[in-house]
Amino acid sequence: MNAIAEKPFQEIMPKAILAKLGNLNGDTIHILVATDLDAHLRYGVQWVVVTDRQVVVVPEQGDNGQIIVPIEEVKSVKVEERVGSGTLEIERKTGATVSVPYSRTMMSKFAEVADAIRQLSEDEALELPTQLEETHCHTCGKRLPEKNGVCAACLKKWETFRRIVSYMAAYPVKMVVTILLTLVSALLTLLPPKVTQYVIDGVLGSDFALVVIPFIETTDRVERLGLLISALVVVRVAIWGIEVATQWLGRSLGLRAIGDLREDLYRAFQLLPVRFYDKRKVGALVSRMTNDTDRMEGLMVYDFYFIFSNIMMFVGILGLLFWTSWELTLYVLAPIPLIIFAGTKIWYRIMGFWTRWSGKWSRLYAQLNESIHGIRVVKAFAQEEREGKRFDEHNEALMDVSVGGERLWFAFFTVTNFFMSFGVFFVWYIGGRQILNDELSLGELMAFLSYLWMLYQPLRWFGDFYSFILRAFASAQRVFEVVDGEPEPFDNPNAVRKERIDGDLKFENVYFGYDPGKPVLKGVDLDVKAGEMIGLVGKSGTGKSTLINLICRFYDPDRGQVLVDGVPMNDLALNDLRSQIGMVHQQPFLFDGTIADNIAYGNPSATFDDVIRAALAAEAHEFIVKKPDGYDMRVGERGNRLSGGEKQRISIARAILHDPRILILDEATSSLDTPTEKKIQAAIARLVEGRTTFAIAHRLSTLRSADRLVVIDEGKVAEEGSHEELMERQGIFYRLVKTQQESTAVVGVGAIEGDAAEDS
């Protein structure tokens, strides 16, 4: 259904449809794409063909029903976003509008198709993107969970295991030694039953003299006993010693490896683009850092070596069993194929439980995170009880899943254990008869029984481990999903380095939307000179903050480009760009540390003198020194021990010390009382000097110092000019000012009103 074309917009059309289409009068076909919904909104296909002279819509089912719209008949074309679908709407100069539905999967494709038809109908040169974002896996053709992302279906269990091991393989010597020691210890564990066999047959048995004991020549019973028991003691001590060494080495190795993994995960969190965080809950992400790595820690620190030792034990014991009596061994092993069969059947169900278990944990975390962050709101609305209930629900769901998983496992395990232990009865009966017939010695039977019990040990362990490794794997999948996320292009070797940018910024026909087919910016053109202060004005939701997001390169434009000093932003080294952008927000985020730390955040090498100078310039010094601990005061999480105005001034000081070339003031002075605002205004006036500045403010009076005001409306630059010019123009800006004047609560608009009166 989702045809993957070699080239975008030239999908492979079935021959039957091609035939139906005819030769289209020999037109050049620019676009040949399929939808995934038919005209009746059922899953099916319609083909949209765009040539230089016409647009043809062909349903895949049925004989005809083609709709042909000559390009010159196109009045307008757009994509309409609906709930769960979208449509390509071609309005004709005469006649009904053609509406082609498709699912949300095809949004971005048809946004381009619509634009291409528009270009053709407006006689513009046709410009189609040569590359679309990858949405399907190259190998298996499945939809990728994230555009340009990793195909989850192609990642294998073995691959997960290999990747976990690769973290340990970073310490090869330790790893190899630990594994070798584990193997030796496993082999030594196999010795005691054999020694016991010799004790029974070669010391205690009536035919002891006939029994040959390796390495022991004497036939004296007491001497033999002494030597054999000494051997048992030596083996036990050796095993103990090796185990201590293995644990010593293994734990440090595992902990280091998991430390590296945590580091990678944290780094990934830092380097992932802002887009990654758009639709995820903080608590759920934190859970990957805590819970999921914890699970993996268990595997890497404690269980990893047991895999080797238990495999070794299992194989060794099996060999010894066969060697002692192959007949008896076959009886014992009879139920094993059945167990393996049941095991594979149950694998996915248990795996499912543990995936869900992780998911439930995330939800619990997310809720915890939310209710603790919002604790003031919870209390103010007296909703503690309800939040408690919500928590209980999540907690219970988690418990249910855990209990379900454990029960399933327990049931499986006890049943198999029960059948396996039946083997012992066979062994006693058949082995006993073999002894009576002199085919087997008592010592051999005892050794056989000991080995049999020992065989259950790795089996039981694999049982427990199996469930555990499944949990660890499910966790690993979630962790690697983050680690594998496409990071921002910080280390692009071809990037243009610019240690000092001037601050010229140019938007060239920039289109951008957070969701495909839903543009927020629709062709922004803006030229800003270095050192200029721009006030961004517009109703909320018109794209002001989006523009800022593009300046910071938190997102890349869908079309068009942003130039910094004449260099396309995408070619500029990201680090160079970001390190020269400073931001002052309405709700500044401070880190838990001292005031001085926070001021020096963007410039850690700053001296204390610098910090004080920045604080002075930001009008913050005065209030800081009044605090008992002055600059050494800890501000608390998110700076919650400071007032809003204090935080704001510290964030201005932080920006001053950071010394950016491009400065962004996002509602930097709103929600402050007038005296505080005056102080901050003064501080900001100092800050903007000589820097390219973008200021967003709802209170239009705060933009009076701007060199130029830019009014954004409907995703475009609607008006541009000084505040006087815009007032004269009586356009959007004028109306915004008027609206503010009407609302008496707004402080400072009187000034503008005065200006307006003077102007007129």
Next chain:
Amino acid sequence: MTTDILEMDKMEETKKETKWKPTPIETVHPEHVDAGKVRLFKDPDWVLRMTIEGDRSYLLVKVVRAAPLTQPDRYFCILDIKDEAICMLEDLDQLEKNSHPFVFEEMERRYLTAEIESIESLQNEYGVSYWNVETNRGTREFVAKSVAEHAQWLGERRLMIFDVDGNRFEVTDIDKLDKRSQGLLESVL
């Protein structure tokens, strides 16, 4: 002492007497429109228009659900060309009969949800689930991420699943699925 106790008793009594009444919520926008006077019609065939009898007419309107998931059959809002609310119809019965088909048609066009009838296969890899389902709109394959986290419960047994592109798949009643589909579904929830 005694007077204190008497006074407290009195206070208790008055407390019992004063019953809490919710403060009425006043609204001004959108202005109240008598739903009985609303007429929806198409002219030309592909443009939905509206007239409030004896008052005014709109050349292009849109009908949307106020709460499409929980109240699909009630609370229809009519928006003008600028997406500003003109009025709300709490109940379709308020609207004259001839206008009803236009509302249904708009709903069909605007909201596309596929109802899952059975799950043919469901594979879960690394928190990403690969679905192959039979729906009221035909067979469909889709991919969803962390369903347990992102699916929206609309009732005890009613569930909305969103795929990675934001397409919507609804299970109207988990119990009505066949046992196999139920098992597959439970494995990701």
